[in-house]
Amino acid sequence: MAFGRRNQMEIPKPPDVEKNVLSCEGDDCNGWMREEFASEDELCPLCGGSMKKEIRTLPEIDKNNNFYGR
Structure with missing residues (x-):
């Protein structure tokens, strides 16, 4: 028996x-x-x-609520 083991939903990444950043x-x-x-x-x-300005590869986020997908 496995108590406490729930089916875990995968959260999409x-x-x-490529985004402009200041470093x-x-x-x-x-x-x-x-x-x-x-x-x-x-x-800083x-x-x-x-x-200085740079370009980096970063995950996309929503500027309004800072959480992707909601």
Whole structure:
């Protein structure tokens, strides 16, 4: 008998897309954010350093509710 074992639904993964991101130029900082969520000042929220534009392959998310599929 297996108590507590429920049928697990598989949650669909969002497709990966190439997105523009802003990445921190600081040597000791790994901060980055999607360009669509960045503020106008384009400063790193972690260290306050300058940011540069890059392209990364990331999962697609919905900007309005931050959860894919709902």
